[in-house]
Amino acid sequence: MQNDQQEARKIIAEVARAVDRRLAVEVREIPGHERLHLALSHGSHHGEIELALEAVLSAGESPIARHELRLRLKRATDSMLFRPMPDHRLAVKPVAPPGGQTTFRAPRGRGRR
Numbered sequence: 001m002q003n004d005q006q007e008a009r010k011i012i013a014e015v016a017r018a019v020d021r022r023l024a025v026e027v028r029e030i031p032g033h034e035r036l037h038l039a040l041s042h043g044s045h046h047g048e049i050e051l052a053l054e055a056v057l058s059a060g061e062s063p064i065a066r067h068e069l070r071l072r073l074k075r076a077t078d079s080m081l082f083r084p085m086p087d088h089r090l091a092v093k094p095v096a097p098p099g100g101q102t103t104f105r106a107p108r109g110r111g112r113r
Contacts, residue, residue: 005029008036008056015059015066019074040076047080049073
């Protein structure tokens with residue numbers, strides 16, 4: 001069991017370095033579960049993620065599982081570093097009246113003589 005956790009720490013460190021060189025990862029075991037708690041930090045930004053030990057160990061054997069692990073770490077890193085874009089659907093925009101109706105204006109120029 002201890003050997004698996006050491007291997008998982010090594011895999012996570014390699015994948016985290018591939019995501020970003022300045023990304024620091026602290027791995028903690030969750031007692032009674034087959035899961036790992038990762039505390040991510042990048043400068044003043046901090047985030048957390050949980051991963052199954054089995055998923056991390058399979059990343060050492062399969063390139064597809066390694067890519068999935070990399071994507072999960074990248075997603076967590078991006079969400080802690082970048083603010084989400086504002087939802088453009090919430091902005092209220094004025095709508096023109098139906099039928100192109102406008103207010104009445106008197107004609108300009110020469111009037112009646």
